[in-house]
Every structure is written in structure tokens, then in C-alpha cells.
Amino acid sequence: MPADALPALMLYTRAGCHLCDDMMAALRSLQAWHGFTVSLVDVDGDPLLVDRYGGRVPVLVGGDRELCEHVLEPAAVAAYLLEFR
DSSP states (O other): OOTTOOOEEEEEEOTTOHHHHHHHHHHHHHHTTSOOEEEEEEGGGOHHHHHHHGGGOSEEEETTEEEEESSOOHHHHHHHHHTTO
8 A cells, every 4th residue: 555545444334224324423533533534335235245244234344354343443443544554
């Protein structure tokens, strides 16, 4: 990753999911302290993602590692982001 590139997180979510909305709001507040990007992926748009994440959303992924599901775990996210400093 280039030195000026921000770490990228992916949030697997679905429409109408209040836990997904809560996790995204918590991630936005963390972005003020830690530089990273977040991409949203609606699991209902892909049958393979429904099979993988169906009832577990939201699931936050960094690289190939699941960092947390259902609720944000700030310590897990911070530990992941430290790998990029």
C-alpha cells in the first residue's frame, strides 16, 4: 500500500438493518481519530454473500480478516489500523 493511502474497511450490511446503521455511525466517529475508508456492501445483492453473512450483519472486514460483527469493537479496529502505521 502506498504510504499516503488510507486503510480500507468493508462493512457488509443490508437495507433496514438498525445494527448496520449503528455500526456505520460508530465508524464515522472513529474516522475522526483514525484515517481509513469504509465501503458498504449490501449482502442481499449477492446470493454468495447472503450465504456467508446472512444473519450476521453487520460484519466489518479489514483485508481478509473479520474484525467484528453486530456491534463495533473499537479495540479490534484500532489494532487492525495500527498495522498500517
